[in-house]
Amino acid sequence: MAKSLNLNTDVDDKTFDKKSALEWIATIEGEGASVREQDIYPLLNKWIWDNDITDVVDIGSGQGVCSSKIPVDTVYTGVEPSEFLLGRAKLHYPDANFLRGSAYELPLPSSSVTGAFSIAVWHLLSDSERAAHELSRVLKPGGHYFIVTADPQHPAWKQTPDHIFLRSETELNAVWFKHRLKTTRMGAFRSFWYFEGRKV
Numbered sequence: 001m002a003k004s005l006n007l008n009t010d011v012d013d014k015t016f017d018k019k020s021a022l023e024w025i026a027t028i029e030g031e032g033a034s035v036r037e038q039d040i041y042p043l044l045n046k047w048i049w050d051n052d053i054t055d056v057v058d059i060g061s062g063q064g065v066c067s068s069k070i071p072v073d074t075v076y077t078g079v080e081p082s083e084f085l086l087g088r089a090k091l092h093y094p095d096a097n098f099l100r101g102s103a104y105e106l107p108l109p110s111s112s113v114t115g116a117f118s119i120a121v122w123h124l125l126s127d128s129e130r131a132a133h134e135l136s137r138v139l140k141p142g143g144h145y146f147i148v149t150a151d152p153q154h155p156a157w158k159q160t161p162d163h164i165f166l167r168s169e170t171e172l173n174a175v176w177f178k179h180r181l182k183t184t185r186m187g188a189f190r191s192f193w194y195f196e197g198r199k200v
Ligand SMILES: C[S@@+](CC[C@H](N)C(=O)[O-])C[C@H]1O[C@@H](n2cnc3c(N)ncnc32)[C@H](O)[C@@H]1O
Pocket: 011, 012, 013, 016, 024, 028, 059, 060, 061, 062, 063, 064, 065, 066, 079, 080, 081, 082, 085, 101, 102, 103, 104, 118, 119, 120, 121, 124, 125
């Protein structure tokens, strides 16, 4: 039987505490976040359009901003472990669907979505194997994923705290491939790189 999830101890947001959540809100709701309009959101929309994706799960949706940056006819579900950020998401984006959960235990049925994306979350995950298993489980066969995570070669990550997990391209792809997730395209911007792929 699958291990049940303890949201108090079993998610990496024990390091993404209220202080981190407040800092994240200040970052994402401040002017500095406008840079995302030039890179993250165009890539996210291109991924949706290129692959005819009709419905998505946003893993680690934070304060919910991505729900407002995708085509309006895309069915959106945000999954977020932090009660605090979830509350903020529901306040700012009342028409979007947000659920409490973790990358390690997505509150969605198996083979239920055509697209899954996760932005600036994967490098916070200590157990990428468990997250890959969940990502693969919820995707329909042939479903698509889009992951933005820390590019370990970028100088911005030279001095990282212990809760940032920098993984090489080989490590990331090996874990995904084990869970039938095959990268089809990748690229880099600022201190991040992104991976697009399919469940095979
Ligand atoms: C840097 S923020 C990014 C938020 C959002 N993806 C965005 O780009 O606007 C990192 C997010 O990862 C979430 N997070 C941390 N551990 C997680 C886990 N185990 N499962 C899912 N999300 C997690 C945090 O609570 C936080 O919302």
